[in-house]
Amino acid sequence: MRRDLQAVLCLSLQLAACFVWARAPGIQVEMTSLIHSTVPATEGEIREITAASGNRRSLLVWQTSGHYFVGPVSRLKAALIAEDGSTIKELLVACKDEIVREKPAVAYSAGRFLLVWQQISENQDWDIFSTIIEENGHVDHPCGSPIADGAPNQALPTVAAAADGFVVLWQEAGSGKHYRLRAAKVDIKGIPRALGDLTYSKSIEEPLTRYGTGWNAPSSPYPRSTSDHAYVMGGTAQIVLAGDNTHLLTWDDEYGWSPGASGGYTRRFALLRWTRHDRPVVTNVLRSPAYSLGSSPGVLLIQDDVVLFATGSTLNRNDNEVAAATLLSLPNLRFNHNPNSETPGAKTWQSEEIIPLFYTPVNVAPRLAAYWYKTSWTVVAVGSRAADTPLNRNLYVNSLDKNGNLAQSALEANILVNSSLPLGDVAIVKSGTTHWLVWSEENGAGLLTRLQIAPLGMD
Amino acid sequence: MVPITRLVALCAHICGMLILSAQALALEDWRNERWTVEAFTQALGGGPETGPVEHSGASVSSMCADERGNLYVADGQYIDIVTGDGLRYHLAGTGRAGYRDGSGHLAQFRMGIGIAYSPFNIACTPDGRVFIADIGNAAVRQLQWNESRVVVTTVIGGKLANRETYDAPTLKGALSVAYRAIDGHLIVAMPAGALDFDPKTKRIQKLGKWPIYDPSDPERLWRFSPFMGDADNYGNSYFVSRNPDAVVRIGADGSIKHIAGLIRRGGKKPHHIGDGPPLEAYFDTPNSLVADPSGQAVYVNGGDEYDIRRVPTDLKSTTATLMSDGRWYLSPIHPNALRGAAVFSSMVADTKSTDRSDLMVTQLVGRDWTGNLYGRLAPWRGATQVKDGVPLTTRIFRIRRLSEDNP
Numbered sequence: 001m002r003r004d005l006q007a008v009l010c011l012s013l014q015l016a017a018c019f020v021w022a023r024a025p026g027i028q029v030e031m032t033s034l035i036h037s038t039v040p041a042t043e044g045e046i047r048e049i050t051a052a053s054g055n056r057r058s059l060l061v062w063q064t065s066g067h068y069f070v071g072p073v074s075r076l077k078a079a080l081i082a083e084d085g086s087t088i089k090e091l092l093v094a095c096k097d098e099i100v101r102e103k104p105a106v107a108y109s110a111g112r113f114l115l116v117w118q119q120i121s122e123n124q125d126w127d128i129f130s131t132i133i134e135e136n137g138h139v140d141h142p143c144g145s146p147i148a149d150g151a152p153n154q155a156l157p158t159v160a161a162a163a164d165g166f167v168v169l170w171q172e173a174g175s176g177k178h179y180r181l182r183a184a185k186v187d188i189k190g191i192p193r194a195l196g197d198l199t200y201s202k203s204i205e206e207p208l209t210r211y212g213t214g215w216n217a218p219s220s221p222y223p224r225s226t227s228d229h230a231y232v233m234g235g236t237a238q239i240v241l242a243g244d245n246t247h248l249l250t251w252d253d254e255y256g257w258s259p260g261a262s263g264g265y266t267r268r269f270a271l272l273r274w275t276r277h278d279r280p281v282v283t284n285v286l287r288s289p290a291y292s293l294g295s296s297p298g299v300l301l302i303q304d305d306v307v308l309f310a311t312g313s314t315l316n317r318n319d320n321e322v323a324a325a326t327l328l329s330l331p332n333l334r335f336n337h338n339p340n341s342e343t344p345g346a347k348t349w350q351s352e353e354i355i356p357l358f359y360t361p362v363n364v365a366p367r368l369a370a371y372w373y374k375t376s377w378t379v380v381a382v383g384s385r386a387a388d389t390p391l392n393r394n395l396y397v398n399s400l401d402k403n404g405n406l407a408q409s410a411l412e413a414n415i416l417v418n419s420s421l422p423l424g425d426v427a428i429v430k431s432g433t434t435h436w437l438v439w440s441e442e443n444g445a446g447l448l449t450r451l452q453i454a455p456l457g458m459d
Numbered sequence: 460m461v462p463i464t465r466l467v468a469l470c471a472h473i474c475g476m477l478i479l480s481a482q483a484l485a486l487e488d489w490r491n492e493r494w495t496v497e498a499f500t501q502a503l504g505g506g507p508e509t510g511p512v513e514h515s516g517a518s519v520s521s522m523c524a525d526e527r528g529n530l531y532v533a534d535g536q537y538i539d540i541v542t543g544d545g546l547r548y549h550l551a552g553t554g555r556a557g558y559r560d561g562s563g564h565l566a567q568f569r570m571g572i573g574i575a576y577s578p579f580n581i582a583c584t585p586d587g588r589v590f591i592a593d594i595g596n597a598a599v600r601q602l603q604w605n606e607s608r609v610v611v612t613t614v615i616g617g618k619l620a621n622r623e624t625y626d627a628p629t630l631k632g633a634l635s636v637a638y639r640a641i642d643g644h645l646i647v648a649m650p651a652g653a654l655d656f657d658p659k660t661k662r663i664q665k666l667g668k669w670p671i672y673d674p675s676d677p678e679r680l681w682r683f684s685p686f687m688g689d690a691d692n693y694g695n696s697y698f699v700s701r702n703p704d705a706v707v708r709i710g711a712d713g714s715i716k717h718i719a720g721l722i723r724r725g726g727k728k729p730h731h732i733g734d735g736p737p738l739e740a741y742f743d744t745p746n747s748l749v750a751d752p753s754g755q756a757v758y759v760n761g762g763d764e765y766d767i768r769r770v771p772t773d774l775k776s777t778t779a780t781l782m783s784d785g786r787w788y789l790s791p792i793h794p795n796a797l798r799g800a801a802v803f804s805s806m807v808a809d810t811k812s813t814d815r816s817d818l819m820v821t822q823l824v825g826r827d828w829t830g831n832l833y834g835r836l837a838p839w840r841g842a843t844q845v846k847d848g849v850p851l852t853t854r855i856f857r858i859r860r861l862s863e864d865n866p
Contacts, residue, residue, distance in 0.1 A: 044564050044565065045553055045565070065564055066509070066549050066554075066564070067508070067509040067510070067548055067549060068548060068550065068563065068564050069540050069542075069548035069549065069550050069609070070550070070563060070604075070607060070608055070609045071549070071562065071564035071609070072564060103507070118507060120509075120510060125510055125511050125514070126507055126510045152514075153506065153507070153510055153511050153514035155506060155507035155510065156505070156506070156507060171504070171505055173502065173506065173511075173514040178502065178504040178852060179502060179503065179505045179506050179514075179516075180504065235504055235505020235506065236505060252505065424555075446557060446559055446567075447565060448553070448555070
């Protein structure tokens with residue numbers, strides 16, 4: 001019965017379909033189908049789409065609603081996507097309705113998915129929880145296993161595969177002063193094995209003077225002492241496996257924070273390693289130029305030792321934000337003896353520092369997805385087709401090779417999907433040999449409640 | 460025949476006023492006031508939008524309070540509540556700009572969209588209703604509690620303006636609101652003039668145009684750009700205009716009076732003018748205003764007005780400037796002129812200098828029920844706002860008035 005309903009929905013959607021076409025080399029978007037359509041009054045809108053690609057299946061996760069004082073409880077939902085793009089199973093990751101769950105992130109390792117999220121229970125503060133989800137859709141711990149549930153506020157988790165399981169990264173309100181990044185190793189069964197603050201290795205610790213000016217109060221909230229400053233501050237972090245016992249991190253650092261002033265953030269990249277005693281250490285910290293890479297989460301991928309990071313960017317301080325990318329050489333970052341340079345050195349950056357991907361009449365929202373296809377990354381971003389279209393109705397596509405060459409100029413980036421309805425978020429997953437584009441879309445009544453899927457290309 | 464409930468409410472109101480009057484008398488000499496600064500929200504380093512308010516990464520564009528100790532906060536197309544125990548939740552909005560009435564979690568706004576400098580504000584009633592100056596939708600919206608639900612409706616303009624039976628003036632341009640608790644009316648300010656809206660009867664009354672006169676032709680009314688409004692507990696509403704730089708009071712009887720701000724047209728900014736009689740004092744493109752509940756003063760800030768200026772409402776005494784020790788002083792010249800150029804850029808500032816990190820206030824975002832101020836920080840050089848006390852861990856802060864009961 002459920003399958004029949006899905007088939008009917010798929011057919012009806014194709015008939016009423018958004019206009020979809022493909023011009024970018026290697027991209028095919030021929031048909032769309034509906035993954036999910038909620039009843040808005042009871043569940044709210046679809047938010048925070050995230051996905052991980054498994055062996056032959058992929059897992060798509062999203063959040064409904066948010067942390068409202070009065071309103072539906074924010075829940076996590078998931079769908080297992082088969083090789084043909086169909087939904088094998090839809091999951092509700094929950095055990096008690098009243099617990100608010102937000103900001104899901106998922107990774108795949110050795111036949112299992114690890115789903116992490118932040119949750120708030122008993123109206124205290126946010127904590128980090130997780131569960132293993134098997135490839136058959138079994139949720140090991142619907143109530144969640146705590147990764148970090150101590151007194152400080154812990155939030156905004158992200159996760160990456162590791163050689164022996166997973167690494168989870170999150171923000172924690174540290175010492176009542178500011179947020180810092182913390183990390184935990186999680187084994188393949190979903191059990192945390194090691195946990196720690198991310199601290200800079202002393203050998204390449206950045207000079208204190210790089211950390212802004214503080215202010216004239218007797219005890220500045222800004223880090224002055226060596227021990228305090230050694231913590232990795234800031235948020236919107238992302239992590240990806242970068243070799244044995246090594247992950248690449250990127251985060252939005254508060255390096256030059258001055259109260260209320262713009263320019264207090266900078267995008268940083270660094271390597272995360274674990275010592276023999278399973279303590280996490282951050283090394284080889286690299287800072288991008290100010291006003292270059294935005295504070296929003298982006299896409300972090302590694303292919304053949306070249307790192308792609310795509311996000312919103314202001315390019316320079318007078319520009320509006322556009323979608324842009326930067327490419328790093330991973331070997332050069334590993335062996336960079338001067339990782340604290342104010343401006344990136346040519347040996348570390350793979351190509352020119354910041355590459356605009358899309359120029360559109362309206363700012364491209366920093367909602368991006370990307371995957372490696374044959375010889376280049378294909379990057380998709382949500383945008384608008386005209387300055388007088390306030391809501392995002394297009395998915396733009398462009399390709400970027402490892403040397404920083406674009407398939408189309410940023411001014412001529414193709415429109416992959418032109419919808420009659422405003423779009424929300426976007427993700428790309430790989431099931432079997434096929435990459436699938438997933439995006440959220442309004443339902444015609446102004447509510448972001450539909451999830452669409454369309455094939456992108458085959459390996 | 461006056462209903463007994465009305466009499467009870469009136470008595471309660473009068474008692475409340477008496478208590479507030481006693482408090483006002485105790486604080487009559489503002490020169491003895493002492494203010495301190497405390498962390499509030501938008502934590503350093505990021506953080507989630509909701510949860511413990513001091514650890515929330517979200518900001519505040521405008522705020523107001525109810526009498527139960529809740530704060531209502533507008534930011535990022537959300538209306539949030541900060542409860543008395545310090546937790547921040549969404550009340551209404553999806554985080555995306557749009558226009559939809561209905562249940563709070565599905566409602567959409569276009570707050571601060573479509574007008575330069577994004578002027579807008581919200582106003583609270585004592586029982587926790589919130590009026591929103593939704594400039595992007597040319598509407599005034601109302602958030603109210605319906606048993607266990609939050610519902611957003613349009614009360615002026617917006618989609619109502621398309622109805623044949625709707626005969627209220629068109630809302631156009633900058634929009635600000637202030638709630639007059641004494642009779643439950645909402646005062647709406649827009650460039651064309653002020654409106655008095657009775658939420659119970661839905662009746663809208665034009666109060667008139669702004670009494671700001673063209674300096675080159677004192678007989679001719681000039682423009683007014685309301686950026687923010689607030690009301691005291693005695694039925695007076697106040698609005699601040701940026702260019703011309705003025706503060707206007709709308710009395711409980713609906714009369715409109717220009718009470719502060721030197722009106723000038725072009726030319727060099729008169730930074731040689733310091734604190735003094737309110738109508739002779741110069742305010743440098745202010746964009747925020749908070750009223751003291753006692754009715755004795757309003758606080759003006761924002762734009763290039765980097766200090767909190769106390770403006771007495773009696774039209775007689777002097778304006779004053781809050782300084783780094785949390786006390787009021789009379790600045791001999793405009794406070795901006797005490798520290799050099801009025802435009803600050805962290806990118807071009809001398810990063811070796813240490814004094815540039817002194818705290819300044821770039822915008823007041825509102826107040827709580829007892830009259831403590833909330834604002835945004837910026838660095839500056841030279842004479843400063845409060846900077847002593849407990850170091851802040853947030854970008855949005857509370858300036859709390861110290862008292863014997865609450866030192």
